[in-house]
Amino acid sequence: MQPRNMSMSGVVDLAAVKAATEAKAKAEQSRAQAAREGGSGAVPPSALVIDVDEAGFERDVIQRSAEVPVVIDFWAEWCEPCKQLGPLLERLTVEYGGRVLLAKVDVDANQMLMQQFGIQGIPAVFAVVAGQALPLFQGAAPEAQIRQTLDQLVQVAEQRFGLTGLVVDAEGEGPGAGAAAVPAGPYDALLEAAVRALDANDIPGAVQAYKNVLVDDPGNTEAKLGLAQAELLGRVQGADPQQVRKNAADDPADVPAQLAAADLDLVGGHVEDAFGRLVDTVRRTAGDDRDAARVRLLELFEVIGSDDPRVIKARGDLARVLF
Secondary structure, three states, X not given: OOOOOOOOOOOOOHHHHHHXXXXXXXXXXXXXXXXXXXXXXXXXHHHHEEEOOOOOHHHHHHHHXXXXXXXXXXXXXXXXXXXXXXXXXXXXXXXXXXXXXXXXXXXXXXXXXXXXXXXXXXXXXXXXXXXXXXXXXXXXXXXXXXXHHHHHHHHHHHHHHOOOOOOEOOOOOOOOOOOOOOXXXXXHHHHHHHHHHHHOOOHHHHHHHHHHHHXXXXXXXXXXXXXXXHHHHHHHOOOOHHHHHHHHHHOOOOHHHHHHHHHHHHHOOOHHXXXXXXXXXXXXXXXXXXXXXXXXXXXXXXXXXXXXXXXXXXXXXXXXXHO
16 A cells, blocks of 8 residues: 655644543543443353344344454254254353354354355354354364364454453342442552653653553553553654655565554554555565564554454454455
8 A cells, every 4th residue: 555645744743642542541441440340341141142143144243253253153943963062152152251252043044144154064163253254163063172163263363353352241140240349450550650651751661561560460451552552652753754654655565664654654543544554564475574564453453442443344354364
């Protein structure tokens, strides 16, 4: 993708990006607090297993696959092996705690879906990750094999597409659910230190503060978001925008130049340009260069947020390039 012909004035607006960072962090913090209190930030275990039909397939499977790997169980009431496999898949899905979502499709009622997936016999199990369908296995597989398959699916979804799954409220359906909120945890001081560092334009200090949280709590949403945004600020700070864009335009095969230009695209508000540039770079490259572009793209997804439509679309574009 060629860079746009645009004025570079004000592109690297660190104050504006920092303000957006803080606003995004507050939103994520509110979402996390709602989750701790049993609010909309988390789903109950029963919501991890859903029945899907042709009318709702786009919404319930394709769109959801941008945030969590969706395992599809094609079954029928008359199928005896299905009666063995179905309860096992449901139990494992709940056990995986939001890292996968199970969609059950009755093939008798949804013949078109069966044809679209090219299914010759049931039970048949597929997965959809970032909009891309992957065959997993057919027949009533043993539990050990299914666990291994799910582990590989979760790993691919997280490492290639940055999908970390759903937040599950494990107590949401138990007695007294929602009666007491879980304490916020011991990280408030470290997160506040990161914000103070950003206020002082101490980007390395902010990065370290967020990393200190993630050492003990790798899944901390606010720290992951803050780290991605602080690292982006660090990469563009002091850059010469005109030179960065010239380098990228002069040599599309120069991967570091494309990464630097993508950072500027994002900071300047040209989100689709940033994502498109990196998807194109992944398409053109191989080996370590390809992996570097893919990882940078996942990092920029973190900056924008997984529920943003532009991220969802870019995940699908990335999937088509990788697969």
